[in-house]
Amino acid sequence: MIRKLDDFDIKILDLLQHDATATMAELSEKTGLSANACWRRIRLLEADGVIKNRVTLLDPQKIGLGITVFVCIRCAEHSQDWLDNFLQIVNESPEVIEFYRLAGDIDYLLKLQVASISEYDRLYKKLVSRVKLTDVSAIFSMEELKHSTILPLPETSDKAERKV
Secondary structure, three states, rough: OOOOHHHHHHHHHHHHOOOOOHHHHHHHHHHHHHHHHHHHHHHHHHHOOOOOOOOOOOHHHOOOEEEEEEEEEEEOOOOOHHHHHHHHHHHOOOOEEEEEEOOOOOOOOEEEOOOOHHHHHHHHHHHHHHHHEEEEEEEOOOOOOOOOOOOOOOOOOOHHHHOO
C-alpha cells in the first residue's frame, strides 16, 4: 500500500533529497514543525519504506571509476533457475550499479561504473562464461549530461511551503 504523504512529509522528503545531512533543527526551521515532530515523521517514512536509505554520493571520476558502461543483454532463456544464476553473478559484481529487466527488444540493462575497458572485459567474460546469453552489447558513455538522485515530489500547499 502506498503511504499518503501530507505537505509536511513532502517538505521533509524534498529537503532530505537535497541534503541528507540536514539536522533536525534545520528541518524544523524550514518546515515549521518541531525537531521532535520532524524526527518522528522521518522514522515513520523510514519504517514505511518511503525513505530507503541515507547515503553519501561519490564522484566516480574522483575515485578512479570514470567509465560508465550500459550493457544491453538479450537472452533466449527465461526460467527462474536461469534468472537466479544471473542475479547471483550480478549481485556479486560491485561494478554493476543498476540492473533492470526491460520490455521490448532488450531483455536486461546493466549500468556499470568501471576504471578501465579491461575491467569491463573481465565482467563481460565472467557473464558469458557463467550465463547463457543470446547477445551482449556494450555502450560506453562519452559524457554525463544529467544525473540526479532527486525524485519529483507532488507540490505542497501553502501550509508547508517549499524553501530549498
